[in-house]
Amino acid sequence: MIISEASDDGTNDGHGPENTIDGSFDSESRWSSEGDGKILLLDLGAEATATQIKTAWLNADERTAYYEVEASADNSNWVTLISNGQAEGTEELVTDSFDPIEVRYFRIIGRGNSENLWNSLLEVEVHGCGGLDQPPVQPSGPPEIGDLDPSQPPSENFDLSRWYVSVPVDDFDPNGRADNIKEDDLNDGFELPGYFYTGDDGAMVFKVGPTGFKTSTNTSYTRVELREMLRAGNTHIDTQGVNRNNWVFGSAPASDRSAAGGVDGNMRATLAVNRVSTTGEDYQIGRVIVGQIHANDDEPIRLYYRKLPDNTKGSIYFAHELNGGDDTWHEMIGSRSNYASNPEDGIALDERFSYEIDVKGNLLTVFIYRDGKPTVTKSVDMSQSNYDEGGQYMYFKAGAYNQNNSGEEDDYAQVSFYALEVFHD
Incomplete structure (x- = not known):
């Protein structure tokens, strides 16, 4: 399912929220923000049915990341989906499942990790049973045609x-x-x-x-x-x-x-x-x-x-x-x-x-x-x-x-x- 936008309060360390939805698991492509209760806000762009959220956390193969997940249809009234989320043992995507819910917004609330209060999220995906068929990437357009010489191989x-x-x-x-x-x-x-x-x-x-x-x-x-x-x-x-x-x-x-x-x-x-x-x-x-x-x-x-x-x-x-x-x-x-x-x-x-x-x-x-x-x-x-x-x-x-x-x-x-x-x- 498509996440159209990711945002935070601007207090990240330069690794911005957009990195969590770019498809890259490289360590430099992450969101990092220090403090208990830091929020990553995700906007699907339209309401859809969701049943899972998957998150991959930096260095979770060496430490435990702590977090909560909430959902909302209007960015005002929030429902707690995951109250004591933990990711450990892998930097790969960890799946949290919940009953089907009609949602447009998610917020991931970082609670630090087992070593410090840094919240460092590599990637996030939302999955469900319907909605949002629009492409998540913008078309690049046709490639430029160079000077083609018919006399050359x-x-x-x-x-x-x-x-x-x-x-x-x-x-x-x-x-x-x-x-x-x-x-x-x-x-x-x-x-x-x-x-x-x-x-x-x-x-x-x-x-x-x-x-x-x-x-x-x-x-x-x-x-x-x-x-x-x-x-x-x-x-x-x-x-x-x-x-x-x-x-x-x-x-x-x-x-x-x-x-x-x-x-x-x-x-x-x-x-x-x-x-x-x-x-x-x-x-x-x-x-x-x-x-x-x-x-x-x-x-x-x-x-x-x-x-x-x-x-x-x-x-x-x-x-x-x-x-x-x-x-x-x-x-x-x-x-x-x-x-x-x-x-x-x-x-x-x-x-x-x-x-x-x-x-x-x-x-x-x-x-x-x-x-x-x-x-x-x-x-x-x-x-x-x-x-x-x-x-x-x-x-x-x-x-x-x-x-x-x-x-x-x-x-x-x-x-x-x-x-x-x-x-x-």
Whole structure:
């Protein structure tokens, strides 16, 4: 559930109340105020049903934090929910549950800790059974498109120092799987005509057919796709694992956040889908994945563009896969149906649009931007998706991941990227 604002009486030590709702568990991102009875006020922005409040306290793995929690619908009449709260043994989120209550405001009353009267709160979350679907993050807007030179390879127009690209051939490292062109080679002018190259307008082009070598035995489809590599060519760091090559959610254990190359993430891209498959099985025709977050084995998000042969415009939707579980589907523009009618507000082939994928803690938010049209937004609460377990690592992917392996041999999908940016805490 979304907390729109956090405030106090202004007597904090410079670590302000806004730090408790930024999704970061870093020790410097905390609220600290000394004294018995210091209050952190939380505003949900609108009334909602709540059943839990979760708090993470600085150094609670070494000492006990003491606190109370009160709730109000009007910021005037208060009900005590937690009268003797204690957090100890961990810096992770500690859950306090209560009967469902209609509430807009919470106040956490600090009572110091077992060593002194400092109240140092790292992060707070509110959970419940309904209300508040608005996104907790503000859209950043489309990324800026730089000067794109059609005579240069992709790495001269885009910073590819922290990516590798998968191509569905087995020519460079014969092993029966798709070739992965690692960071240094990719950023040194690599291109592969017919798969990965610079378009006539300077775009970075990804083109992929229905067949070819795949990245693993567990993959059903071919791709030409970038994979985020935070190690930037330092091959002493493994590709996989909770390490400096990958990132974790802000809700991950503190030890994972310390070991990872980043905490939380934001990817923005401007692109156009030039072509989608038109032959094959009904459930596969016309769909291509243009952006992902990949975890160890599952995908917190796969962002799809799909256009059916009889339609002039395509749809945008995404899958959120639970860790070790099933997909949940979220439509943003049009329908993902195999028999969808032409989406009135859809996106045509060759039409430029932008997406933004943002993760803060257990909250995933997707924005779709188009010139002259309202921003389309969808948020997913991942608190029950189990990606906050220890050992779960993340990386972004972007390109053309063809979701059709039943089409005719000369069928293909093609996606052109005009801007691509990634940020982490």
